Amino acid sequence: MSELDGRLHTAARAIPFVLPEKYVTQALQAQFIKQEDYLKHSKALNQSAKQMGVEHLYVLSLRGADVIFIANSALLAGMNIERDGDYLPSHSERFTLVRSAIAAGQPIFGNIHDQYGRYRSIAMPVLGGDGVVYVLGADIAVDKLLARQSEARIRAFLIGLLMFGFGVLISWLLASQMTAPLRRFSSAVHRFAAGEFDVRMPMHRHDELGNLASAFNAMGDAISAREHLMRQLAFSDRLTGLPNRVKFAELLSAYLIKTPSWLAVVMIDLADFRYINDAFGFDAGDRVLCTMSDRLSQMQPEHLKIVSRISGNSFVLLLSADNETQTHAQIQMIEAALSESLFLGEQKVNVAIRSGIAIYPLHADTAEGLLRHAEVAMFFAKRDRESSVIYDPSREEDRLNQFTLLGDLREALSENHLVVYYQPKINVSTGLVGAAEALVRWQHPSRGWISPGLFIPFAEKTGKLRGITEWVLCEVLRQQVEWQRNHVNLLISVNVGVSDVEDIQFVDFVEEQLNKAGSAANLCLEITETGVMHKPDAMLQNLARLRRLGVQLSIDDFGTGYSSFAYLAKMPVNELKIDQVFVMSMNSTFESVSIVRSMIEIGHILGLKVVAEGVETIGIWQALAVMGCDEVQGYLIAKPMAANELLDWLSEGPHQPVELTPPSMSNF
Missing domain, CATH: 1.10.8 (Helicase, Ruva Protein; domain 3)
Structure with a gap:
């Protein structure tokens, strides 16, 4: 890379530090850019272009077949306002370079000649946070550069000639x-x-x-x-002033050369940081980041060598230590400092810390290797909700497999690789089956059956769970229409998250599908209690609307999450479902028996039907019957089965495992 191209590359990389990310995100999503915003940020680019010694700085994006300027240091020179306010250039020669860069996925340099002169240019594609690709560009005017060089040569020649003549004369x-x-x-x-x-x-x-x-x-x-x-x-990081990832890698490489001893690279993530931005705004989020930066910088323990901010809510540290135990002690001290409460106005906020650790020379002997392995360890800390995780090479394949699942999951939805199984619920008193729970299964074309315990949490973290939920809902209603032709009418429960029932668009989707299914629809939504309620008022309104649509509602996994009795009393639900953790432990602890009995009593006090899941032994069945539990499900009754198998199973008649006799409490 020549010095000229190097200057262009550096100038283009500096654009994100000048142009606010919020403006770029909004401009990429908007159909129209306000002129005052466009001029404001273009002027900022113009000032930066002068400081960096380049002719132009600009940001472009593809919109359909057109290339548009999001910001341009040339302001309105050579620009026309067309197509309802989109700012389009009056010349388009450089757009070939832009499209080539986007297609290649890497920076491309080129020479451009238009009515304004000759330019050496760079087009650098960047992937935005929402997946939209846009291009950072910079120009150096070749004619002006050559003119300055020519002038400098002439001036140097004249000065030399003058000096020579003066020397001869003197x-x-x-x-x-x-x-x-x-x-x-x-x-x-x-x-x-x-x-x-x-x-x-x-x-x-x-x-x-x-x-x-x-x-x-x-x-x-x-x-x-x-x-x-x-x-x-x-x-450097513009917000905190700390070194960024590139600088950290440079400093770390220097340490590895001069200090070939035990070093630990610790990558720290502020867990659930997006909730702070959502609840208090991005300015408050920036204050939290600056506070964390100050805490790290002010601590400076003996073994803390480098502090860096490498991304939105992630920091990376370099620690020197003698062994793993000493490293853990240092990390605990740092985590304690970062976990201290802080105030946003009058609101007290606590931030959880997840950290990944890579050790030199145990895990890698290069800066990039240590950073990558620390990032892998942090991934597992976030996934498993652990405070800190040390890099384990054996888990690398697991991480790669999880990432491949994302693409496979998209294909599973489009190619119908998902299957709905049904686990019946039986009435404890009569042994009759009037309901079942829909459980999704994934038959991968090459891996076979994939456990829901693997792909459901992954889908939730990657934002794909809503798509699975909607697919299951449609499949259940389709199956109920088919069952209606065979005179089978079962109440089918579908699991949904708190975030689903808080979203008005999801409720609209449910109503649309119910209208399509017509009279065959007999639906219950089991709301997972482990989710956190962010919009309790909106959720209560949506639940009331679902009840008006004829949908029954159940609190799933009751006793394991965040429900309060105050909200439980307000919720228009029909049913409480006791989590199998409590049910299955009734054989081993008397406390679990007491807890389950209390849950049944609470449900009945509130006028709700109580269902217990995870029933696998006759003793638990009898105990639940004596306690007054209304319905049960579990392997003692039946395993989850396909729709056609469920019809065969139902034809066998009542399904009480044994006669109802008082259990011997000595077994619990």
Whole structure:
């Protein structure tokens, strides 16, 4: 990469530090960019372009077949306002370069010649947070650059010629005094031309040569200041002032060379940080990040060598230690400091910490290797909700498999690789089956059956669970229409999350599907209690609407989550479902028996039907019957089965496992 291309590359990389991410995100999503916003941010780019010594800085994006400017340091020069306010260029030669860069997925340099002159340009594609690709661009005017170089050569030639003539006139007595400064000046110019911008002319003269040296030094100061600013933008975090990932890797590499001992790279994630942004706004989120940065910087324990912010809510540290035990002690001290409460206005906020640890030389011997392995460890800490995890090479394949699941999951939805199984619920008193729970299964074309315990949590974290839920809902209602033809009418329960019933769009979707199914629809939504309620008022309104639509509602996994009796009393639900953790432990602990009995009594006090899941032994069946539990499900009754198998099973008649006799409480 030439020095010219290097300057273009550095300038393009600095654009995100000048242009607010919020504006770029909004501009990419909007159909129309407000003129005042466009001008404001274009002027900011124009000022940065001058500071960086380039002609233009701009950001472009594809919108259909068109390429549009999101911001342009050239302001409105050569621009037309067309198509309802979209800012489009009056020339399009450089768009070939832009499209090539997007297609290649990497920066591309090119030479552009238009009515304004010749330019050396770069188009650098960037993937936005919402998956939209946009392009960062920078231009250097070749004609102006050549003109300045030509002028500099002419000026240098004239100065040299003047010096030579002056030297001839003054004679050999002054020659030695003139040639030495010229040699120094020539050396400085060559070093400067080679990119050594900190070279200066230490000349204390009051003649023309002194003036030239002063001008040279002033030029060097200005260019050095610009280079320093560009490096600062490229290698430090604008919000906190901490080194960024690139600078951290550079500093870490230096440590690995001079300190070949036990080192730990610790990558820290502020868990659920998005909720702070959602609840208090991005300014509050920035204050939290700055507070965490200050806490880390002010601690500076003996073994904390580097503190860096590498992404939105992630920091990375370099610790020196003698062993793993000492490293854990240091991390616990850091986690304790970061976990201390802070206040956003009058609201007290606690931030949970997840950290991944990679050890040198145990896990890697390069900076990038240590960073990558620390990131892998942090991934598992976040997934398993552990405070800290040390990198384990054996889990690398597990992580890669999980990422491949994302693409496979999309295909599973589109290619109908998912299957709905049904586990019946039986009435404890009569042994009759009037309901069943729909459970999704995944038959992968190459891996076979994939456990729901693997792909459901993964789908939830990657935002794909809503799609699975909607698919199951449609499949259940389709099956009920088919069953209606065979005179089978079962209440089918479908699991949904708290975030689903808080969302009005999901409720609209349910209503639409119920209308399609017509009279065959007999639906119960089991709301997973382990979810956190972010919009309790909206949820209560949506639940009431679902009840009006004829949908029954159940609190699933009762006793394991966040429900309060105050909200439980307000919820228009029909049923409480006791989590199998409590039910299955009735054989081993008397406390579990007491807990289950209390849950049944609470449900009946509230006028709700009580269902117990995870019933696998006759003793538990009898105990639940004596306690007054209304319905049960579990392997003692039947395993989950396909729709056609369920019809065969139902034809066998009542399904009470044994006669109802009082259980011996000595078994519990």
